[in-house]
Amino acid sequence: MREIIAVLHHIRSIHNVGSIFRTADGVGIKKLYLCGITPTPLDRFGNYRKDFQKVSLGAERSVAWEHFSSLSRAYKKLKIEGFLLVAVEQSKKSVSYERYRPRSKKIALVFGNEVRGLSKSALERVNVVVEIPMRGGKESLNVAVAFGIIAYHFTNQ
Secondary structure, X not given: OOEEEEEEEOOOOHHHHHHHHHHHHHHOOOEEEEEOOOOOOEOOXXXXXXXXXXXXXXXXXXXXXXXXXXXHHHHHHHHHOOXXXXXXXXXXXXXXXXXXXXXXXXXEEEEOEOOOEOOHHHHHOOOEEEEOOOOOOOOOOOHHHHHHHHHHHHHOO
16 A cells, blocks of 8 residues: 655645645645645644634544645655655646556645746755646636645555
8 A cells, every 4th residue: 555645845734735635644744744834734833723723623633634834844854764755736848647657656736836946956856846727717726625636646546
């Protein structure tokens, strides 16, 4: 069985992060790495945030998480632990997530900011970039929706 974790970098919306926690619980994601400005389930006093809990419905207590001030620190830890870094982003080097079949037993799915996505330097440090093909007029999906599609795909392979 695969070990899958996810990295959320500079996700702004507490609602998106709460939704991702709930989906992570549903698919069995082992841990979430919250990087940069990504909100955590706890406020600055160490109390659970009510606005977070409203969306995550308790998943903030069942899904392990860790906060990193920078994406670089998270990447470094994941590489030492032997994770394959799979960024979810549209780029010239990306491949359709439907076609990508990783052989690794340890996968870290990396998601970026709702508007800017992942930076060029963040993409250069991953093993592969996958994207969700867009068939309509819009160029992207909400990050929590994209997370659900990708998380279910990778956990069901």
